[in-house]
Amino acid sequence: MLEAFIALVATFLLAPLMIRLGKILRIQGVDVHKPWRPLIPKTGGLAIAIGVTFGVITMVYVHGNMVGLPILSSCLIASAIGLIEDVKGEINPRLKPFLLVFASLPILVSGAFTPRPVIPFLGKTRLYKVYPVMVMAAYPIVCNAVNSVDVLNGSMILTSFPFFAMSLIIFYLRGDYVAFTLTSIFLVALLALYPYNRYPARVFVGNSGSLLVGAAMTSIAIVGRIEIAAIIALLPQIMNEMHVIFSLGGIKSAKYVEKRPINVENGFLTASKDKNAPITLLRMLCAGARVDEKSAVYAMALISIFTAALGLITDLAFIEGVM
C-alpha cells in the first residue's frame, strides 16, 4: 500500500501550495453560502490530480502493472477540461459532454475493459459492439453528475467516499488486488484534501477535481467490472444531474437559470418553493427546513452511504452470488 501512502502524503502536502497558487493566479470563486462571501481558490483538484499521479506511477514502478496508466490518463483528461472551466469560465454546456467523451479514449484504446458485464437476472453478457459506446457515454454522465453535487463545502468529497469504500469492499472480497490498490489511491487522495475542503473551506475542489473524481469512478467501475453496483451507488449524483436537466428542459448553463433551488439566509439554507426552480438533492433535503451548511453536507453523505450499501447488496446478491 505504498502507492496509497504516497498519494495521501503528496495530496496533503500539495494542498497548501495549490491554495497559494490559486490566490496568486486568481483562480478563485465566491463561497455564496457564507454571509461574508469569501473568495476561495478553486485549485484543490490539482492537488488530487498530482497526488494520484504520484500514487499510480509508484504502482506502475513497484508492481509493473500498467492498468493504472489508462485510468490515470482518463482522469487527467477530465481534470484538464475542468481546469479550463476553472480558469476561463464555463464551457458551453452542450460542448462539455462531447469533450468529456475524450476521457474514455485511454480506456478504449488500451483495451482496459471487458465487454462482458454481469447483469442481474441474466448473468455474464457479451456486449462486444455496444459496450464501447456505453463506455463513451458513461464518462460525460458520471463526470457531470459528480460535478453537480459539488455545491457545498466538502459535499463532493463526502458523497464520493461511499462509492470508493463500496468498491474497496467488493475488490477485497474478489481478491482483485490491482483494482483494490487503484481505488485506495483515489480514496486516500480525497481523504487528504478533505481537511482543506470541509466547512469552512480553505479551497474548493473545483471542476478540475470533481471531473477527475467522476472519471476515476467511471474508470474503476469499467476496469473493476462493478458497473451495476456503481450505477446504484451513484444514484444520488445521477438523480441530481438528471433532474436539473429535466427541470430546465434541457442542458443549459446554470448562469441563465432565474429561479434558484436554494435560498441562503444568514448562513442557513432553505428550499425554494417555486415550481420552476430546478429539483436538486440539496433542495429536497432543505424542503420546509432551515439547515446549516455542515448538516446539509452530512445529510448528503448519509444518502450516498445508503445507496453505496444498496450497491454493495446488489453486487453481493446478483453479481458475486454470495448472498
Added chain:
Amino acid sequence: MGLARNLVSVMVLMLVVWGTFLLVSYVVSITIFYTLEYPSDTFLSILRVLIGLATAGAWVIGWYALTRFWLYKLLLE
C-alpha cells in the same frame, strides 16, 4: 427535525428507485440484452428491443415524476 424527516424521506425515495431499477434491469435483461446475446427472428428481436427501450425510458420519466411528487406533495407541503 425537518432535516431528519427529509433525509429519511429521500432514503425511502432511493429505496423505491433501487427496487424499480432492479425490476427494469430484469425487463431489459430479458428484452434488449437477451436479443443481443441470442439473436433470433428479426421481428421478435426488434419487438424485444423496443419493449426494453420503452421500459427503460418509462422508468427514467417515472423517476422524475416520482421525485416531483416527493418534493412538492410530501416535502414542501
